[in-house]
Amino acid sequence: MIKDPSFLLWYPSSTRRKYNPYRRLVGSTTLIVGSGFFRCLVEPEAAAAAPSGAISSFCFTAKMSGEEEENAAELKIGEEFLKAKCLMNCEVALILDRKYEQLQQMSEDPMNQISQVFEKSLQYVKRFSRYKNPDAVRQVREILSRHQLAEFELCVLGNLSPETVEEAIAMVPSLKSRERFHNDEAIETMLNDLSLIKKFE
Amino acid sequence: MLTRAVRTSQPVRFGFPRRRVAQRSQSLLGIRVGIELRFLSGILRYKTTSHPEDKRGNRLSRKSKSPEFSMPRRRDDDDEEEYADDDRGGKRGRFIDDAAEEDDEEEEDEDDDEDEDAYNPRKRKQRKGASMFIDQEAIVDSDGDEEEEEGEDDFIEPGTDLVEEEERHVHRRPFAAEEEEQEDVDALERQIQQRYSMRSMHGDFDEEATDVEQQALLPSVKDPKLWMVKCAIGREREVAVCLMQKYIDKGSELQIRSAIALDHLKNYIYVEAEKEAHVKEACRGLRNIFSSAKITIVPIKEMTEVLSVESKSIDLSKDAWVRMKIGTYKGDLAKVVDVDNVRQKVTVQLVPRLDLQAIVNKLDGKEVGKKKTILPPPRLFNADEAKEMNIRVERKRILHEDYEMVGTMMFRDGFLHKTVSTKSISTQNVQPTFDELEKFQKAGDEMDGGANALRNFSTLLANRKKGHFLKGDAVVVVRGDLKNLKGWVEKVDEENVHIRPKLAGLPTTLAVNERDLCKHFEPGDHVKVVSGAHEGATGLVLKVEDHVLIILSDATREDIRVFADDVVESSETTSGITKIGDYELHDLVLLNDMSFGVIVHVESEAFQVLKAVPERPESARVRLREIKAKLEKKANAQDRYRNTVSPKDVVKILEGHAKGKQGPVEHIYRGMLFIYDRLYNQNSGYICAKAQACVAIGGARRGSDRNHGVAPLTSRFGNLRTSPGFAQPPLSSKPPRDSRGRQRGGRFDSLVGTTVKIRSGSFKGYRGRVLEVKGQDVRIELESQMKHVTVNRNLITDTVSVPSFHRDSSRYSMGSETPMHPSRTPLHPYMPRDPGATPIHDGMRTPMRDRAWNPYAPMSPARENWEDGNPASWGTSPHYQPGTPPARPYEAPTPGSGWANTPGGNYSDAGTPRENSYASAPSPYLPSTPGVQPMTPSSASYLPGTPGGQPMTPGNVGLDVMSPIIGSDGEGNMLLPDILVNVCRSGEDSLIGVVKEVFSDGSCKVALGSSGNGDTVTVLPSEVEMVVPKKSDKIKIMSGAQRGATGKLIGIDGTDGIVKVDDTLDVKILDMDILAKLAP
């Protein structure tokens, strides 16, 4: 029985991670897992005709063996996200705040309009924004952008504001792996700059 | 090649100690050892099994021990021991073929032996008659190299092992020792030493004979034949030994080559000889072979099979895990502590299941009154405890081990040691669970500390299933040079697994023996347990402790501990046990006390049910039998602002303990919503709330609808005005009887909000919407007159809701239907009246509708409903059982073809009876209640699923909708007296009977026999089935306005019956399904 047919749409058959259809049929309740799995899902009739319980809840995070595994510490976050624009919490806070205001203007009770995800996210980014001032946020990004950081790395640093070089490397292990920072001093300068912004915010 | 042989031969002097080498090595291996006789070196080694006296030795060496009596007639180039014999002058008939040997040593041997030429096959053949062997052959697994060498070491320093010494004596016993023995030993020692030293210089023994080489060793026509000789049962071994003795006595006179008795073959022995006459000659005079015994030849092709033994038949070794098959301990895990192959007995170690009280009673001589019904739980034996209960515990020392004896039961370290037949244990697919092993380990730890983990692991390996590794598995090497190397399985090739190492700089793939590998997981992996107690559970790996994983179960969010080997990586999310009986996790169930709730947790024998108490989260432990039924019907409810809430809508709770929580609605029943909030940690995230305490919001599909709800009590005319744009959607696929306004009345009544028709009185024929139900009175807003009237409840029928639905769709459907529906026309005037008020409008807002837009989803909810077909509720409404074959609605679910489908009278009828009988329910869609109409939910969930289509059947019943015929009332789904039914009770043949009386709960009294003169029985509605009338039969109309009327079936047209009604003499076309044959 498919509990929520509409979610089928959320999984286009060309997901980033390939799904090996023959993997794991052992003792599994997803009898339909097989080469016809996706086909079956995108054809609602077939999916609906599936015996009850055959498809219950499942997900498609099946990963390929080995290296393709996701690991943010090694910047393995998938092509799509590696290229995408990453947002620091403080930036998200600005965006969501603005959107919330808009909604407020449109409706008296915006809380009923927004999704729980929105609400939770807004609470979260407000709580964990290191910088509140939009100018400061801009400056943070600017400073970090000088250092050939990947978007993801940049945002982790911006979010967590490590105080020491050691901490920075622990938070973003990929800093060390590539040879962008010849020495720790470069990192230290960067961290100092960030803390200055915070100080003068 | 599968295995390598460790082969030993025995000189005539059977007590020859050399045998120990092989035995030792085998017992050291402690693992599967099979007997397999092969034509390895061109010598057909026939074997007799060891003498009964041998059994102690046997025990130690496991099944490997079968002295063979064979007569080498031809030697192989590689048969090193044999030429070693020759060196020592083995012509006298002494010869040695002893000590472990590997057939794949061939090459080294050749290299080393300068005399090789001297041993060409022919030459050897000439010498053949001179020797005689007792051949002992055993197979060990190819990884046995070290062990063999260990055995060798042992041999070099003899006598260090008491047991072995013992064993040696045992073996000697049956045979007379001779003086030369010691000499033999020394010679052999030297020889073996030499060989092994050579071997150690050559590191690689892994070259194995190819298939072709093996083929070459098979017997051919030139070889002696194998004859099967019948002998006395149970004397097989004796006969073989007799033949051997005879050979010893007579020497080459006896022209047989070998004799063999097989343990598993009763009544026969095999003799190898060139001619049948030779066999006869040899057998002559033997007491246990009858002179008349027939001697048959074994075809060449089958010769090898005679002496191949399937290794699994004797796949039992010490420390192996087995399961008991019978008795008190049935299914329990046991550990083999001793194997007696001869007597086919196994001593196993078990966690005892003792009922001390019962023992006390027994010892006291009291009669044990009742048979033991309860299986005592497994618990380690505690001598002190037993003593306290005055049970005598004796201490006994058997074979250097201390045992505690209670009666005949032997205990050691709290475990029961039990000797059972090999037949009563199962050795295949024993998959000890973590818990079981832990039990064993606990006691074990006290004994020998931490060394257990590894042992467990190795025993687990032995229990591993075939095909354990699959491509893509992450594995780690656990033994050998590559230990700790991680990689991924690329290919599995029998026992070898090709892995792609993680480490750079290594070859792309490495072949590793399966046994050296273990699955490997990292914390954070999502896995599924594929065997053991937690089978089926999935979760995230929290921690890896050697071969044990701690997993956070997806379902329970609790830790479970499993073996890495029992787990596969999987993306699937399920929970362990999620189902008992028909009830599954997250099902909405009706309990016996008529309360209901959602199953939030499934335990092994009970459920945790979150009860429908909106004030506080109240969950109860409920056993299977306390659950009455599963509530599967889709229902709707209205939120605070009168928005229709359907399952899957996201709502937010506005008041109560869970205020502020939100999530999708999973179940709706009697105005209660069960909301799943994934962020809520209790009750699997389920929250129960009153529908009115919630507001639908739009994670996915709501939101703007709320406008409609702003003025909750606005009349629908108000609604009409607010959304003129929606007034006349050309396609309408929304619930025909929408629940809009249903709760407008002071009390909840499923009737409220439905469109009904007044059957009699001054407003007869008018239709209107029910505003309120007050006792027997119903306040109706007439559609044609903008007027509220109050009529008696019994004077209305709500089937008209379908016409109103019709009306909406009629734009499309008229064409084809008109000719058949003369009565339809009058309905049209209503049309323009309240289009906005009709369900159309709501249809737009319902989430179902949203789904209807979704091209991928539309069918699903509907189909689901049908596919799953709730047998229970079908059963409860016998009347409709025949009347509404589930297939029908499928006939035209095609989108866009709605015009062809007329809403069936069934559907409309369907709603009615229930609504009457469950007037107090806010929703008409009550599932699983007696009398509930199975069709009804379909109209709710099915309809919206079909975009633009009229999902209704092209049912002719539809005709009736318009005609006054319809208008059934409360009893709609009941049987009627006097009709013929088939009573089908489970386990009995169906019997014909006549319904005599129908009770309010749907059950009825049926008089058996076609004329009703048999016994009278009371049957449940689900057990009866109406008899389908044939042409010219007298019938009774079971539903519609003319329910109860009798008539004659004057013709059948497909699913339609042409009926001449008795009273009016009208001819009607009615669905066959609503016609029942009348008792004559």
Add this chain to the structure above:
Amino acid sequence: MFFHIVLERNMQLHPRHFGPRLREKLVSKLMKDVEGTCSGRHGFVVAITGVDNIGKGLIRDGTGFVTFPVKYQCVVFRPFKGEILEAVVTMVNKMGFFAEAGPVQIFVSNHLIPDDMEFHSGDTPSYTTADGAVRIQKDSEVRLKIIGTRVDATEIFCIGTIKDDFLGVIDDPGAAA
């Protein structure tokens, strides 16, 4: 981590919405449909920030519905394995504690809490070091590392660890009080 990405979706619209406000209709439906959803691939869609492009509509046979390919920008939250982030503790029990980072729930098992922190039940269950200096209870802010994610139809669930350098409590409400 939050991302700003461009996604595409085929929107189906009923013809009755056609008119001058077609675009508006589409956008509001898009928001309704997409915001708050979650997929394993893109994570949670937090908010739509703009619509880049609405393609040509295609009338679907049989239904009259029109499909518009819509490209839109949105803020998504997608947790990654190995990612370090800050979160608020929402519940503490003997199995570990749950924390929230935006829409994502993260469970930190007691196996992944430093061994020197012990569970203390009571009114406010907590994990506390022996000296009481560090305390994790409801509403504590912790920095943790995600070590595993599980995606199902409607959510992403993570497990995290604080058993590593520079991880653990960043703000202790108990101490502050």
